[in-house]
Amino acid sequence: MDQPFTPRLDQLDVRLPCGIGDVDGPTRGAAYGPRWTPTGGGLFVPTDRPDTPEQRVVERAPAMPPHGAVTGWGALRLRGATYFTGSGRPVDVTVPAHANPRSRPGVRWLRRDLDGELHQVAGLAVVDASMTLLDHVSSELRAGRRREAVVAVDMAMAAQLCSLAGVIAHVRSRRRLPRREQVERVMTLAAAGSASPPESRLRLLWVLDTALPPPLVNVWILDADGRHVAVPDLLEPVSGLVAEYDGLVHAGARRRSRDAEKDDLYRELGLEPVRVTAPDMTRPLDVADRLSRAYARAHEASRPRRWQLGRPFTRAPVMGRESWA
Template sequence: MRISRRPSLPRVFTGRDAVAAGALTEAQLRGPVVQRLVRGVYAPAGLPVTHELRCEAVGLLLPPGGVLTGRSAATASGVPLADRDDPVTVLLPAGGPDTLPRGVDVRLAQDVVASRRWRTTRLAVPERIAFDLCSRAPLPDGVALLDAFARAGGFDPASFRAWVDVRHDPWVRPARRAAELCDPRAESQPESRLRVHLLLAGLDVEPAVTVLDAGGRFIARVDLAVRGARVAVEYDGRWHALREALESDRRRITALRDAGWEVVHVTAGSLRDPGEVVDAVRRAVARQAARGLVLR
């Protein structure tokens, strides 16, 4: 590794290499010239610290066969599922050395397969990335991560279901369940979590449904719809900054109601109590059934 003495330093480098090359002294590693990303790995001071930069740093420390996986690999692929200070998730061959520093989430597997090179390291295959997104997360969160990664083209849900069906890894059962519920039509992670809560409660909901009138003309596109019930479930997580947007949304809701639809609004606050949301949707379905608008 070559490090010039003064003009520039690499984006990430180990302190040991920098000192060995004469680019920095031990004292400078503790001073304002550099910033530490993880134990033993640094970046020039002033370089914005992102999760991707921390992944680059950890890549310098991975033993042979190690790869990025899970939210870290998704983020490195351009799907930002990890925040700056989240642990960097890596996959290592089982039985190999593991001397990685704090801030690294280590997963183990007998067969570690890389898909492609990425900066200082490699990424796991898409199916393994998807597995590590969902296998250890609560089901609504795991499905939300899968939906987001699939929506961005990170993996094919059908291929993942086939892949996970023949696996015998620890945590494979929750991954299979999440794979069954994955739907890349979902447009946000909160909407995905909302859908999973409703499905687990026995409500047959579908994401991103286009509503047409009797003549086939477009009325609206709704976040979730209860099949056969004309009940729309809308996640209101967006601020309507413009008055025009608010008025357009009101016209849209009015058009849905004029077409015989009930609309249940869910906010981030109400989603903290999924049982309350489920009850609200069930009440809406019951009202539609009383009006004779629910298909049997």
């Protein structure tokens, strides 16, 4: 991908807002000085606090009324999922259905009764991981970002916040779920095992923009003697078509050399590799055409198959273009 991607934060480093006179808070004289920044509601944070998405969440969360809880991207970030940065978005906060909190910049209120779904993270109430993810998925769908909703599910699983089976069970258990049909389609397209957001987007392009069989995701490839030799991003096991996403970490001469050696290895094993970059992904129809032509080449080549599948794998789901734009 464009830079090394780590699904989970090593640790959560935040400075919680404090009131004047609190143990970790400012004195009345210092509160409005250069070392403290007001966050609203009579609370302050150190000016030298971390400039991170999770810090933005904890600065907005104290505006919650009783029985409120952080949800959506903010709660996913507090739980350690690095993909969710909330760039340009408000922090979603659930409140009881009868609540009528004042509007506040940077906060969006979601009204519903939570039914025991609350947990504590960094001293804040957050919604259950599966429901939090569904709130984020609903937000993406509301904005028309349907493929990004699928990427979000993949990345929540990559961060080990939830399982696909668990989220699907949660969907089925909710009597009232906005955009239920679209949410169910998102779950149909999600796949465990994706290692980065660009890999998920490439998989969606393969599944939705071509007529090819669905690929396997990050499966181990073994040689004829059973030795592990590669883990391609995507693999169609009948034809031997391989798709690899190459971000900026692949741009250096040494890495390009290793990638060329890897492609030679793929061909020696009887596989047909295709490499896709970030600029390529801005032309999805061209990528779809390249994949389709490579699939045809793989079938026509009739190379001896000198490889086998390794450990358990995840297959991308099947969904035709007519059912998902």
